[in-house]
Amino acid sequence: QHFFNSPLPLKGKKALVSAGPTQEAIDPVRFIGNHSSGKMGYAIASALQSLGATVTLISGPTQLPTPPKVNRHDVTSAQEMLVACSTYFEASDIIVMSAAVADYTPIEVASQKIKKKDVNLEIALKKTTDILATLGEKKTAKQTLVGFALETDNELQNAKDKLKRKNLDYIVLNSMQDKGAGFAGDTNKVTVIDNKGGMQQFELKSKKEVANDIVTLIAAHQAAINS
Ligand code: CTP
Ligand code: CA
Incomplete structure (x- = not known):
């Protein structure tokens, strides 16, 4: 009860947030990456703080302060x-994985820059650990x-499957259709x-406001756990 009314409902709690893309090296000068900016994860880290x-932010390469x-x-x-x-997980009360982790990584990283040769080039990849x-x-x-799901089709069912x-x-x-x-x-x-089967749809808003919505749900969940 007083947990909710407190101005700092997550005081004493430890949070772990992942954010941004990962980069998977192909050779010393190239990598496989994605377009994640890290903004959503950084906003969540800030909102939790x-x-x-007490927030630890595990960040892939971003341009953000x-x-x-x-x-x-x-x-x-x-x-x-x-x-x-994995290092921070056990001690964390709240874990939010917003990073856009690469699903595949090169099986071998070339030790020298790969030189231009044939018309086609194949790079063998293996799955990363989820x-x-x-x-x-x-x-x-x-x-x-808390996890994120980026979907282009069959969105709700895919997200529910990932949750389970x-x-x-x-x-x-995150709907890519909007x-x-x-x-x-x-x-x-x-x-x-x-x-538990509940679902909440939020309006289009700033990532900062979206982060506040998500963190409000997290604080309620922690309050329920501790009550
Ligand atoms: N994730 C992760 N490690 C990975 C891949 C994804 O921790 N190697 C996390 C993301 O941070 C996100 C969630 O899993 O919170 C869902 O990511 P998403 O790419 O939507 O789902 P995948 O399980 O990778 O499935 P797919 O890309 O095939 O839809
Ligand atoms: Ca993925």
């Missing part, structure tokens, strides 16, 4: 992000675990689905 949480009073840990590859997230699913297997009843498969409390569905939503911009339109 504002509610009193570190949010005030957030402990930032930079990584490059999916494997490095897995190691960093960080969120790995953490989901270890989740305890005290933890709030990865053992999450909430999944934030104008003004997605990777690069400052706005987003999301639907949040919980593991």
